[in-house]
Amino acid sequence: MSDVPDRSFDYDYDGIQEYDNPLPRWWVYLFIGTIIFAAVYYPYYHFGSGKLPSQQWAEDMEEWNRLHPPVPLPNEDELMPMSSDKGVLERGKGVFATRCVSCHGPDGGGQVGPNLTDDYAIHGYSRANIVKVVNDGVAAKGMIAWGPQLSREDVVAVGLYAYSLRGSKPANPKAPQGDPIR
Ligand code: HEC
Numbered sequence: 001m002s003d004v005p006d007r008s009f010d011y012d013y014d015g016i017q018e019y020d021n022p023l024p025r026w027w028v029y030l031f032i033g034t035i036i037f038a039a040v041y042y043p044y045y046h047f048g049s050g051k052l053p054s055q056q057w058a059e060d061m062e063e064w065n066r067l068h069p070p071v072p073l074p075n076e077d078e079l080m081p082m083s084s085d086k087g088v089l090e091r092g093k094g095v096f097a098t099r100c101v102s103c104h105g106p107d108g109g110g111q112v113g114p115n116l117t118d119d120y121a122i123h124g125y126s127r128a129n130i131v132k133v134v135n136d137g138v139a140a141k142g143m144i145a146w147g148p149q150l151s152r153e154d155v156v157a158v159g160l161y162a163y164s165l166r167g168s169k170p171a172n173p174k175a176p177q178g179d180p181i182r
Contacts, residue, residue: 073132073135075128076126076127076128079128079131079160080127082160083127083160083163083164088157088160088161089157089160091154091157091158091161092157092159092161092164093161095150095154095158095161096108096161099146099150099158100158100162103142103143104116105172107165108162108165108168108170109172109173109174110174111174114174114177114178115174115175115177116166117165117166117167117169117173118166118173118176119166119176119180119181120177120178120179120180121178121179121181122177122178122179123178127159127160127163130159130160130162130163131155131156131159131160133159134146134147134159135147
């Protein structure tokens, strides 16, 4: 091992030796720099007035919500003319096929979710009620809130399509749930 320079440690494992080189200066300064940075950063953001990403995010969301107040869902009078619009129902049918059949069945006869075609409803059977359930969901019962996931047009269209299913004859109707529709 004669070619190993002087500044190596005094051991030799199967011919493997370790140099005792000093760390490069720039590296040492960088390292000390990170410690100084942390000593300022940590107290400022964790105990001082600095905002952590989660706080900043919450504030930005509050600001965004203030600037964009939620647009109210259309009421029954506004929905009524739309529910006979073929284009709206076609659109709703498309959304239903991708988003709703897994729980309400391909023809709305119900699976995990209730039968949408019978004369019973848990949350009422007006157009507005149905659009609201679709938009807000029923988190505790496993009905997804579609408002945050779909456009308003899709929520309205699929709600009105669900409304239009009443009276149709599904292949495997689920037993009624909720109250009789008056
Ligand atoms: C993950 C399963 C699931 C999916 C997907 C789902 N639903 Fe539901 N839905 C449910 C469940 C469960 C209920 C019953 C809620 C309750 O018991 O209050 C429900 C309730 C409803 C109701 C109210 C029925 C009533 O009797 O009042 C409507 C309307 C409805 N869903 C429409 C839709 C539409 C439209 C879609 C697609 C955009 C959809 N659902 C997607 C599970 C689902």
